[in-house]
Amino acid sequence: MGRAFAYVILGGGVAAGYAALEFSRRGVAAGELCIISDESVAPYERPALSKGYLLPEAPARLPFFHTCVGTNDERLTPKWYKEHGIELVLGTKVTSADVRRKTLITATGETISYKILIIATGARALKLEEFGVKGSDAENVCYLRNLDDANRLVNVMQSCAGGNAVVIGGGYIGMECTAALVTNRIKVTMVFPEKHCMFRLFTPKIAEFYENYYKSKGVNFIKGTVLSSFENDSTGKVMAVILRDGTRLPTDMVVVGIGIRANTALFEGQLTLEKGGIKVNGRMQTSNSSVYAVGDVAAFPVKLFDNDIRRLEHVDSARKTARHTVAAIMAPAKTTNLDYLPFFYSRVFSLSWQFYGDNVGEVVHFGDFSSGKFGSYWVDKGRVVGAFLEGGGREDYETITKAVRNKAVVKDLGELGRKGLDFAFLE
Numbered sequence: 001m002g003r004a005f006a007y008v009i010l011g012g013g014v015a016a017g018y019a020a021l022e023f024s025r026r027g028v029a030a031g032e033l034c035i036i037s038d039e040s041v042a043p044y045e046r047p048a049l050s051k052g053y054l055l056p057e058a059p060a061r062l063p064f065f066h067t068c069v070g071t072n073d074e075r076l077t078p079k080w081y082k083e084h085g086i087e088l089v090l091g092t093k094v095t096s097a098d099v100r101r102k103t104l105i106t107a108t109g110e111t112i113s114y115k116i117l118i119i120a121t122g123a124r125a126l127k128l129e130e131f132g133v134k135g136s137d138a139e140n141v142c143y144l145r146n147l148d149d150a151n152r153l154v155n156v157m158q159s160c161a162g163g164n165a166v167v168i169g170g171g172y173i174g175m176e177c178t179a180a181l182v183t184n185r186i187k188v189t190m191v192f193p194e195k196h197c198m199f200r201l202f203t204p205k206i207a208e209f210y211e212n213y214y215k216s217k218g219v220n221f222i223k224g225t226v227l228s229s230f231e232n233d234s235t236g237k238v239m240a241v242i243l244r245d246g247t248r249l250p251t252d253m254v255v256v257g258i259g260i261r262a263n264t265a266l267f268e269g270q271l272t273l274e275k276g277g278i279k280v281n282g283r284m285q286t287s288n289s290s291v292y293a294v295g296d297v298a299a300f301p302v303k304l305f306d307n308d309i310r311r312l313e314h315v316d317s318a319r320k321t322a323r324h325t326v327a328a329i330m331a332p333a334k335t336t337n338l339d340y341l342p343f344f345y346s347r348v349f350s351l352s353w354q355f356y357g358d359n360v361g362e363v364v365h366f367g368d369f370s371s372g373k374f375g376s377y378w379v380d381k382g383r384v385v386g387a388f389l390e391g392g393g394r395e396d397y398e399t400i401t402k403a404v405r406n407k408a409v410v411k412d413l414g415e416l417g418r419k420g421l422d423f424a425f426l427e
């Protein structure tokens, strides 16, 4: 048995939703487009899972955060797909792909063929087992990548009210989950091997601000070590974590956020891979001209960084690469190479930051760390290549975006620090 479509999107996450909207705006005909997802719900705004979804009061629930509400666009509910003649094949894992034959085979044995394929398989959470630690399948150990994970986290959190949690990992999943746990009145100890939180992005000074803020909320930090094993009770539940330095932390639950890996497995040996993702050109086309890749799984040339190939794990990039791909497919003559400015944000407690560009070169901090409105520029070869801002307003963020996009020339680092946001405003 089998079905055939002009366009197939493999994966039903953020990028798939934004691609579907773009297809419909560009006049895809009913029956031409199909989305296959192993999740049981229509595409949704994944960032909600570590924010609104975990709130103790009036938490966000579907259908309210289906794509594309993240950009104040239409909300694509299952009804929307139906009305637009877009086939949603949910709860269905694709188990093999043959790009030469242009076919996908699902776990139920169905063959789905395509003329054009968009790979939007995203990424999966790395498991502790991949680092040699056993037992992360215990019922009170949580990961967070999809809705099932989020439901499980909510249930475990509710059963631990007033208790303790250990959060493994100091990246944004660890930081956002810690904030959610604290808001749910759970006392958190964060454990990570680096010197400070958000090690890949934050400077030590920025990290110090956030760590102090978290400490003021009762969060305990154990840095420079990793988890080595779990101690379980007779039912298999984790009751303590043991760290490599020997520390024993009794706990009611564990949340693990130790990074992700792009879902490339179906295409290994068939398409060119780079930086852990599927390599594409500026039109998001892979080494096979009928196959495109978008979102977390795609490694694409960033024009602004001299076409350096990057794989970005951020929602804005998923949205924009998806839209660009559909434009390149539906209006090839009018679509030039993607010119994307990397952008990432996070919100925790009442804090909120945005980052644009690249964090390489010299760091220049600015603003008033005690007032909660501060940031930093990254300056490389005399030009601004990245900017971070906590606590800004819309105009501030738009202004630093421009400074990075234009690679504003910096004559004097000291002056840049003194001027701070004004530097960007005067550009």
Ligand code: FAD
Pocket: 010, 011, 012, 013, 014, 015, 016, 036, 037, 038, 039, 045, 046, 047, 048, 049, 050, 092, 093, 094, 095, 120, 121, 122, 123, 144, 145, 146, 173, 263, 266, 294, 295, 296, 297, 312, 313, 314, 315, 316, 318, 343, 344, 345, 346, 347
């Ligand atoms: P995904 O949204 O992960 O979608 C991939 C889809 O493909 C999933 O539905 C998956 O189940 C499906 N799939 C994979 N393999 C198969 C298969 N073989 N068969 C069928 N289906 C398959 N970014 C930010 O910039 N800011 C944030 O604050 C932020 N918060 C986040 C919070 C959480 C909890 C998470 C998990 C991510 C967050 N992100 C954030 C990152 C952002 O959500 C991702 O960059 C974005 O979801 C990537 O979109 P995507 O479509 O490429 O992948």
